[in-house]
Amino acid sequence: xxxxxxxxxxxxxxxxxxxxxxxxxxxxxxxxxxxxxxxxxxxxxxxxxxxxxxxxxxxxxxxxxxxxxxxxxxxxxxxxxxxxxxxxxxxxxxxxxxxxxxxxxxxxxxxxxxxxxxxxxxxxxxxxxxxxxxxxxxxxxxxxxxxxxxxxxxxxxxxxxxxxxxxxxxxxxxxxxxxxxxxxxxxxxxxxxxxxxxxxxxxxxxxxxxxxxxxxxxxxxxxxxxxxxxxxxxxxxxxxxxxxxxxxxxxxxxxxxxxxxxxxxxxxxxxxxxxxxxxxxxxxxxxxxxxxxxxxxxxxxxxxxxxxxxxxxxxxxxxxxxxxxxxxxxxxxxxxxxxxxxxxxxxxxxxxxxxxxxxxxxxxxxxxxxxxxxxxxxxxxxxxxxxxxxxxxxxxxxxxxxxx
Amino acid sequence: xxxxxxxxxxxxxxxxxxxxxxxxxxxxxxxxxxxxxxxxxxxxxxxxxxxxxxxxxxxxxxxxxxxxxxxxxxxxxxxxxxxxxxxxxxxxxxxxxxxxxxxxxxxxxxxxxxxxxxxxxxxxxxxxxxxxxxxxxxxxxxxxxxxxxxxxxxxxxxxxxxxxxxxxxxxxxxxxxxxxxxxxxxxxxxxxxxxxxxxxxxxxxxxxxxxxxxxxxxxxxxxxxxxxxxxxxxxxxxxxxxxxxxxxxxxxxxxxxxxxxxxxxxxxxxxxxxxxxxxxxxxxxxxxxxxxxxxxxxxxxxxxxxxxxxxxxxxxxxxxxxxxxxxxxxxxxxxxxxxxx
Numbered sequence: 082x083x084x085x086x087x088x089x090x091x092x093x094x095x096x097x098x099x100x101x102x103x104x105x106x107x108x109x110x111x112x113x114x115x116x117x118x119x120x121x122x123x124x125x126x127x128x129x130x131x132x133x134x135x136x137x138x139x140x141x142x143x144x145x146x147x148x149x150x151x152x153x154x155x156x157x158x159x160x161x162x163x164x165x166x167x168x169x170x171x172x173x174x175x176x177x178x179x180x181x182x183x184x185x186x187x188x189x190x191x192x193x194x195x196x197x198x199x200x201x202x203x204x205x206x207x208x209x210x211x212x213x214x215x216x217x218x219x220x221x222x223x224x225x226x227x228x229x230x231x232x233x234x235x236x237x238x239x240x241x242x243x244x245x246x247x248x249x250x251x252x253x254x255x256x257x258x259x260x261x262x263x264x265x266x267x268x269x270x271x272x273x274x275x276x277x278x279x280x281x282x283x284x285x286x287x288x289x290x291x292x293x294x295x296x297x298x299x300x301x302x303x304x305x306x307x308x309x310x311x312x313x314x315x316x317x318x319x320x321x322x323x324x325x326x327x328x329x330x331x332x333x334x335x336x337x338x339x340x341x342x343x344x345x346x347x348x349x350x351x352x353x354x355x356x357x358x359x360x361x362x363x364x365x366x367x368x369x370x371x372x373x374x375x376x377x378x379x380x381x382x383x384x385x386x387x388x389x390x391x392x393x394x395x396x397x398x399x400x401x402x403x404x405x406x407x408x409x410x411x412x413x414x415x416x417x418x419x420x421x422x423x424x425x426x427x428x429x430x431x432x433x434x435x436x437x438x439x440x441x442x443x444x445x446x447x448x449x450x451x452x453x454x455x456x457x458x459x460x461x462x463x464x465x466x467x468x469x470x471x472x473x474x475x476x477x478x479x480x481x482x483x484x485x
Numbered sequence: 486x487x488x489x490x491x492x493x494x495x496x497x498x499x500x501x502x503x504x505x506x507x508x509x510x511x512x513x514x515x516x517x518x519x520x521x522x523x524x525x526x527x528x529x530x531x532x533x534x535x536x537x538x539x540x541x542x543x544x545x546x547x548x549x550x551x552x553x554x555x556x557x558x559x560x561x562x563x564x565x566x567x568x569x570x571x572x573x574x575x576x577x578x579x580x581x582x583x584x585x586x587x588x589x590x591x592x593x594x595x596x597x598x599x600x601x602x603x604x605x606x607x608x609x610x611x612x613x614x615x616x617x618x619x620x621x622x623x624x625x626x627x628x629x630x631x632x633x634x635x636x637x638x639x640x641x642x643x644x645x646x647x648x649x650x651x652x653x654x655x656x657x658x659x660x661x662x663x664x665x666x667x668x669x670x671x672x673x674x675x676x677x678x679x680x681x682x683x684x685x686x687x688x689x690x691x692x693x694x695x696x697x698x699x700x701x702x703x704x705x706x707x708x709x710x711x712x713x714x715x716x717x718x719x720x721x722x723x724x725x726x727x728x729x730x731x732x733x734x735x736x737x738x739x740x741x742x743x744x745x746x747x748x749x750x751x752x753x754x755x756x757x758x759x760x761x762x763x764x765x766x767x768x769x770x771x772x773x774x775x776x777x778x779x780x781x782x783x784x785x786x787x788x789x790x791x792x793x794x795x796x797x798x799x800x801x802x803x804x805x806x807x808x809x810x811x812x813x814x815x816x817x818x819x820x821x822x823x824x825x826x
Contacts, residue, residue, distance in 0.1 A: 161793055166654070169800065170755030172790055173745070175673065176538055180794050183532070195655035198748070206671075262643075262654060300643075301654055307632075308639065308751070 123188075123388050125380075126181030127160035128174060128200075130193035131303055131332050136363055137356040138302065138332040138374070142192050142215075144357075145376035148409070149384065156384060159184045165195070167305045174199025175206065182210055188387045190215060190232075190380070193302070194266060204229040211387045215376075216266060218469070220396040227394060232379055234413045235400035237273040237468060239372025240328075241443055242416045243353040244277030245433045246369045247326040249426040250351055254282060254291040257319035259312060260298045260330040263483055267330060269471040271296050274328050275478050276443040281433060295324070296480030302332040313339055320350050326369070328353045334360050340367035344421075351421050361419040368419030370430075378402075378413050398465065403438035444468055449476035499813035507806045516798045524795050525803060528788030535787065537674030541745060542757070543783035545570070545737035547682040549761025550768075550775045551689045552733025556609075557765055558693050559726035560706035565612045565627025566734050566758035568634030569605040573735025574753035575638055576604035577742045578646070578657065581664060590663050598681075598739045605735015606728040608634065613727040617720055623727075631754075639751045646749060656750035666744040675744040683776075685733055690772040692729070702726045734758060760786065763811045782807055 127146055131139035139162060146158040161177045163169055174196045178189055189207075191200040192215045201219055204212040204226050212229040219225035247256045256278055260267050275294045282292045297319070300309035312335035319327050320343055329336035329352065340352035341364025354360035354371045361368035379399050386392040402412035416434070418427055446457030450473040457463055473482040504522075511518045529539040549566055556563040563569075577597035584593050612630055615621040641657075648658045666675035693699040704712035705719045705726075713719045738753050746753070760782055768774040789803030 159794060161790075166750065166752040166755060169790075170752060171542055171757065171786065173673075176790060179534055179538075180791055184794060195653060197653075198655060198659050264653065308635075 122155050122157050122185070123384065124157045124159055124185040125188040125190065125384060125387075126178070126184070126186030127158060128164055128177050128181070128189065128191040128193075128196060129160060129162040130165050130195065131163065132168075133160070133162045135303070135332055135357075136334045136360055137354070139192070141357045141374045142190075142376055145374075145380055148377050149380055153381070153384065159186055164193075165305075167308070175203045178203035178207070182207060187211065188213070188383060190383070192216070194264065201225065201229065211392055213383060218396065220394060221466075221469075225394065230392070230394050231396045232383070233398055234374050234379075235398055236270055236372065236374065236414060237444075238401055238437060239414045239416055240270045240273035240330075241277030241280075241437065242430065242434060243328050243355075243370070243372045244274035244279075245281035246416075246418075246422060246426070246430050247274075247328055247351070247353055248278040248280075248282040248287070248292070249285060249429055250369055250422060251282075251326045252349065253323065253325050254287055255293045255324045256295070256326045256328065257322075257324040258294065258296045258328045258330060258480070259315055259319070259336055260296055260480075261302045261332070262300055263298050263481060265470050265472075267298070268474060268482065269468055270330055271478070271480075272471055272475050273443070274330075275475055276448075277433075279477065280443055281429070284433075285429070292477070293324075294478045295319070295322075296474060296478055298481060299331060304333065304335070312336070316340070316352075317343075320348065325349060326351045326353065329355045332356060334363045337361065337364035337368050337371075340364055343367065353419075358415065358417050361417065365420045367421050369422045370416055370418040372414070372416050375409060375413055375415055377409055378411055381410075401438075406434065450474070451476055451478060451482050499817040500810060503806060503809035503813045506809050507802065510805060511798065511802065514798060516796055521792065521796055521798055521802070524791050525785055525788050525806065527784075528791045528795070529784045530788075534672050537669065537672035539783050539787035540674055540679050542787050543779060544678040544682040545741055545757045546761055546764065546783055547679075547776060547779045548685055548733045548737035548740075549758045550764035550779050551682070551686045551772065552730035553761055553765035554768065554772050554775055555689050555693060555702070555726045555733070556730035557769060558699070558706050559702045559723045560709065561613070561616075561723060561727055561730075562624050563609065563612070563627055563727060563730050564624050564762065565609060565630045566730070566761060567754040567756070568627070568631035568758075569608045569731040569734035570738040570741075570754040570758050571631075571634035571638050572608045573601035573605040573738025574742045574746075574749060575634075575641060575738075576600040576735065577739035578641075578749040581660060581742070582646070584661060584664055586661070586663075593664060594666065594743060597743055598736055601735040601737075601739025601742075602732040603735065605731040605733070605738065607731070608735070609727040609731025610724060613724045617723070634754075635751065638749065638753060642749055642751050654751065656746060656748035659748045660743070664743060665747050666740075673745075678740050678744045681736065681740065685736065686772070686776060689729065689733070693772055698722070698725075734761075760807070763807055766811050767814055 127142060129139040129142060133143040134140055150156055150158050159181050164177055181189060188211045190213045194216045197217050200212055200214040208228055213232050215232045217231045219229055220231045258271050258274055260271055297315050299312050299315060304312050312331060316327055316336050316339040327336045334354050337352040337354040340350050343350045344367040351367050351369050353369050356373055358373045360371045399413035401414040402408050406412050407415045442462055444463035446461040447459045448457040450456050474480060508518045511521050529535050553563060577600055580596045580600040581593055612623050612626045615626040616623045646657045668675050701717045702722045704717050705722050709719045741753055764778045764782055767778050785803045785806060789800040792798040792800045
């Protein structure tokens with residue numbers, strides 16, 4: 082038996098020494114490999130809450146930025162995706178922003194409601210960089226430092242069109258809405274979908290009492306196992322409970338995927354996904370169409386403004402280009418019709434879109450809140466602010482107006 | 486009897502295997518392996534702001550790992566550490582909600598940390614109670630209580646403590662600026678946090694290694710039955726060790742609230758407790774190595790944030806590497822005939 086010169090304790094020392102040496106060696110490598118950003122380029126940074134291929138909200142941002150990169154010479158996007166507590170625990174928005182600025186970003190666009198506090202702190206820490214928080218409202222509330230603006234699309238129109246498509250195609254008038262978490266934005270959009278559905282249901286001569294509009298909130302913008310409700314299960318529960326159209330308000334495409342499967346199994350059910358132009362591809366046979374964000378026009382303007390030094394702090398709302406709501410260069414909100422929408426209904430939907438373009442405003446009273454109190458008196462038209470800070474679901478909708 | 490050669494060789498080989506497997510994974514992903522390791526192992530140390538972020542991760546990690554060495558010493562695999570950290574954050578927030586403009590801030594900081602420690606300790610004692618009197622394994626009880634703690638935080642964030650009008654996953658309304666622990670200029674480093682972590686390290690080290698109490702705790706860890714026969718109050722010592730661990734975790738949770746998140750977020754623990762478990766598994770009940778291993782893990786985790794930007798590699802590779810290291814070392818120990826943990 083050999084003499085034991087090295088004990089277990091010393092072996093652990095060895096291990097740690099090796100680890101320490103390795104870290105030092107590699108840190109030297111890392112220091113060498115960080116390249117400075119080129120001067121003539123304009124770098125803009127994107128902070129995304131979901132993955133770049135989520136088939137929804139985050140992909141809409143990413144694809145728009147990619148489009149701009151390809152069209153605008155010298156512009157370069159840097160991004161970090163999946164910035165959320167499930168995918169990247171311990172990573173704060175401020176940290177991610179630091180990394181993007183280290184890559185040379187002069188404009189930072191953060192794209193989730195949940196980045197509100199982080200974006201504000203990051204903007205305070207980097208007064209020389211322009212920040213835009215998409216879906217935030219710090220400019221309205223007065224909390225924004227001078228270098229932070231807000232940007233959001235008038236998705237109310239997209240949701241109205243979505244609701245209309247659902248009401249046109251539904252055989253039963255039993256429509257469901259799968260929502261993320263309950264807040265002003267999500268209530269506003271669920272309400273818009275309901276208004277569109279109600280209008281088109283009545284237009285086609287449906288019994289007003291037969292229209293059912295049920296809202297279920299899963300708890301977050303996408304599925305987080307163990308934390309949110311499982312959207313796949315929620316959608317299937319809708320179908321089981323008798324809905325034949327599901328409108329999605331979440332970032333990911335479970336609704337259209339499950340509706341596609343149910344169609345394949347012989348059920349006449351449909352879905353309207355959300356956010357991303359190509360979302361119908363995940364379940365074409367069941368897809369009535371998708372209201373989507375096209376960030377190309379607004380991002381292009383932002384980049385030009387920041388580059389040219391003409392950027393001003395603003396709360397910017399952009400909408401569809403009514404001349405052609407699907408024009409890439411000009412329309413910020415679009416609606417891509419799906420294959421499942423019948424030709425007859427497609428014509429009716431176009432007529433509805435034309436009415437909206439002609440000035441039809443569904444936010445016109447009388448409209449009551451879910452609890453029966455009056456929101457808009459007869460003939461009263463809601464202001465942008467009233468719509469933005471939507472406190473409740475509307476009368477006629479089922480589901481929670483506030484989270485429990 | 487292990488030979489000198491084997492004793493020296495095993496940890497080195499284990500590390501090598503872990504690094505090699507990670508390298509293969511990176512290769513399969515089509516990444517530049519050397520550059521990736523460079524970022525992973527050194528990226529966190531390149532700028533003052535990155536170093537400060539790494540230290541802010543290290544501090545709670547160290548607290549959890551230190552606490553766990555105490556519970557491991559008593560033979561308790563405290564998987565409830567995440568929950569103990571979470572309720573620590575909740576308790577701290579409960580205390581901080583009493584703050585009004587002009588109140589002495591220091592009272593609220595100290596109170597928040599004490600509330601966090603107390604609540605963490607209570608949460609850990611619940612696990613110990615279940616184990617002692619209901620014969621529920623502390624592993625399962627701990628995991629169960631993790632879910633309860635997360636549920637509690639979620640309930641508060643989306644319920645009674647939600648922001649005016651808008652409940653948000655990003656947490657409750659931010660604390661008044663005065664309650665934010667002061668940071669070093671230009672960074673997010675709150676100096677007191679790592680200092681407290683080191684103080685706790687010193688205290689636990691002293692308790693476990695150099696006191697009669699610590700000797701008794703370790704005796705319980707080796708054999709509860711034998712220690713009882715030797716006249717050690719085993720139940721009591723086990724409870725105390727668990728409470729100490731819970732207090733450390735609760736302190737970490739409280740510090741995350743006043744130093745990092747500045748509001749109650751649902752995911753206060755955010756995997757730091759579990760990472761602390763990995764550290765504790767590596768060092769076992771030996772307090773001496775906790776700081777170094779935790780430092781190494783903090784560097785990897787913190788550096789990995791740069792991977793998607795620098796090399797388009799998913800940052801989760803850091804977790805893979807950490808897991809592989811622990812696995813490799815445990816396998817090596819098992820082959821050498823040592824106790825696996």
